[in-house]
Amino acid sequence: MPRAVDHEQRRFEIVAGLWQIVAEQGIEGVSLRTVAARAGVSMGRVQHYFGTKDALVIAGIDLLVKQAVVGYEATVGSPPRDRLLHLLLQQIPATEAGRIGVTVWYAYVAKAMTHAAVREILAEATRVGVEECTRHVQEADGLGEVEARARAIELLSLSDGLTLRVLIGDITADEAESSIRAYSSRLPGS
Amino acid sequence: MPRAVDHEQRRFEIVAGLWQIVAEQGIEGVSLRTVAARAGVSMGRVQHYFGTKDALVIAGIDLLVKQAVVGYEATVGSPPRDRLLHLLLQQIPATEAGRIGVTVWYAYVAKAMTHAAVREILAEATRVGVEECTRHVQEADGLGEVEARARAIELLSLSDGLTLRVLIGDITADEAESSIRAYSSRLPGS
């Protein structure tokens, strides 16, 4: 068994290049060659680790979701209200890195419209998001599950919509954040 | 001056083909050849009317916005609350045609992240949407302009976020609609 390299590390380097391309040029800009160049590796390497362009693209959203999950899991132990706010504010592009991440995210949302595998990954991720969010609303506000779920979807949708407007440049990240805080604190405990 | 054809009609036929391609395969699927084939015309014709691929793509979002404006202008004379609801519910994909339209819309939203001209058109359209929405909130609920504007952005963002979730398949169009109605009727008049 020759030449032991860190398989996961190699894959991450390439996916990082993919994210940069997506953020700069959209998914349209993704090709085996552009991603390889951006990651500073040869095209053969990209092929070796992902085989096909489609697999590379799917790995891009897969890893993005996994990173978001890791960020969320760092909040275990915090009070429900804080964890809820983390879920709602997490995607609002405050930093430049955050902006890149969420730009890539929405590129994939658009991709999901015409790509079943991507849609599946996104659907699963949002499903988990709604469930977690619902739990925190229940715990924080003492609502029943049905109302809590409706609230959760409302809150998450508001967050999504505001994020889009930040990305387009319609409002600032601060405005979006204060809008979410205002709305979520306006929630009555049933 | 020979061969008088309806210039606008020709352009519309081609853009209709473009929309179908975008809805089915995303903007990635757009090429002069695929659009021409979908519209049932020759590639030369597409070139003749739009010159460049970029111009064609821009015409696609331009016409989409114009059609939305026409739909909105059909509501003049209705009470503010109804016009507000039109703005909020308009994009939720109830019919198949509506789904195609809003799918195309969000494809362009993603495109806007990396394409300045598209971003400009979208930013202008959402700016007008916020203004109109603000006016109706003021008239319907008697709020001051600042609060009304915040409410307008909140409502429109909620609508955007719910629409995205409908497109991904997370919730149904009916659930989105009733969520918006519930939220907007929950609004106190200051």
Next chain:
DNA sequence: CCTGTTGCGATGCGACTGTATTGCTAACCT
């Protein structure tokens, strides 16, 4: 040392891309 296998760079191929160019055809103006 040797051998087997993994990692991957290089290259080739056919399909497809956007754009430029060419030239015919059908209608309007005189």
Next chain:
DNA sequence: AGGTTAGCAATACAGTCGCATCGCAACAGG
């Protein structure tokens, strides 16, 4: 009637695409 010209179809072209293939180099186990 005839010339002019808008409206296009057809084609050519250089570039890029995803993918397959080939071959070498580096290193672990014998």
